[in-house]
Amino acid sequence: MTDSVMIKSDFPELKLLKRGKVRDVYEVSERELLIVASDRISAFDVIMDDPIPDKGKILTRISLFWFDKLGGIVENHVISSNPSEYPDPCRTYADQLAGRSMLVLKTDPLPVECIVRGYISGSGWKEYRKEGSVCGIPLPGDLQESDRLPEALFTPSTKAEEGLHDENISFERAVEILGRKTAEEVRRISLEIYETGRRIAEEKGIIIADTKFEFGFLDGRLILIDEVLTPDSSRFWPQDDYRPGGPQKSFDKQFLRDYLLGIGWPQEPPPPPLPEEIIRKTREKYLEALQRLTGKGLD
Numbered sequence: 001m002t003d004s005v006m007i008k009s010d011f012p013e014l015k016l017l018k019r020g021k022v023r024d025v026y027e028v029s030e031r032e033l034l035i036v037a038s039d040r041i042s043a044f045d046v047i048m049d050d051p052i053p054d055k056g057k058i059l060t061r062i063s064l065f066w067f068d069k070l071g072g073i074v075e076n077h078v079i080s081s082n083p084s085e086y087p088d089p090c091r092t093y094a095d096q097l098a099g100r101s102m103l104v105l106k107t108d109p110l111p112v113e114c115i116v117r118g119y120i121s122g123s124g125w126k127e128y129r130k131e132g133s134v135c136g137i138p139l140p141g142d143l144q145e146s147d148r149l150p151e152a153l154f155t156p157s158t159k160a161e162e163g164l165h166d167e168n169i170s171f172e173r174a175v176e177i178l179g180r181k182t183a184e185e186v187r188r189i190s191l192e193i194y195e196t197g198r199r200i201a202e203e204k205g206i207i208i209a210d211t212k213f214e215f216g217f218l219d220g221r222l223i224l225i226d227e228v229l230t231p232d233s234s235r236f237w238p239q240d241d242y243r244p245g246g247p248q249k250s251f252d253k254q255f256l257r258d259y260l261l262g263i264g265w266p267q268e269p270p271p272p273p274l275p276e277e278i279i280r281k282t283r284e285k286y287l288e289a290l291q292r293l294t295g296k297g298l299d
Helices: 055-069 122-131 171-178 180-203 254-262 276-294
Strands: 015-019 023-027 032-037 078-080 101-105 112-119 148-154 206-218 221-225 234-238
Touching: 032 055, 055 101, 055 180, 055 276, 112 171, 112 180, 148 180, 171 180, 180 206, 180 221, 206 276, 254 276
Parallel strands: none
Antiparallel strands: 015 023, 023 032, 032 101, 078 101, 112 148, 112 206, 206 221, 206 234
């Protein structure tokens, strides 16, 4: 463990709006939020009691890398990640915020998560084996687990309340929730972001098998919010170890999921204690993803 581990932020001078699985969100002004990435880690929608040191800093740095790369496709919510540029009340906590926070624009978030799948894995593979489809979209009958799909699929889901599971929905159901214009726009943007991100990541030796995006409206414009193309929101596979036909090695928390499945944990609270080796190896996987993508580690 390091001295900089943050399990839960505590900033009494700021108004806490939400404490998510990983991120704590504070309201700074009528138009600004402060997002703080803790070192919490969840699996199967349960937050573990043991944090992963530096995880919040790694996720923040990866998101900032992608927000910069994707700025030509879609506007994002980032104002600054430098605590010295934050409003006065935030600066009191500058040391704790350094490296793991973003000052962002407040938006009206869409009630749908925008998932893009470029490879068949996870819940998509389970459905394909039973139905020959992913989220109701028919696919060729000869696919193996982890195969690259003929084309990337937009498969939205609902946003579940804390502790519950998101539910995959059809595109037409997303149209009912969002309206056709918005649904078609987020589908177009999500697919374009994914294809751009996939291309950049492949040049760095990483396959982005699937990912999740979130959007919000600001003054009538769709804005990319939350995190983007991180090991928490995506499946990251090392390209040099990629072998279709089964599960893949990963840079994401699939390593932790596999451990939890292996010990027979029933995927409901309370979470089991994590061995030091699992904590260390999970941190190493997140850090390697950062290093491959950006060419840099943590300072």
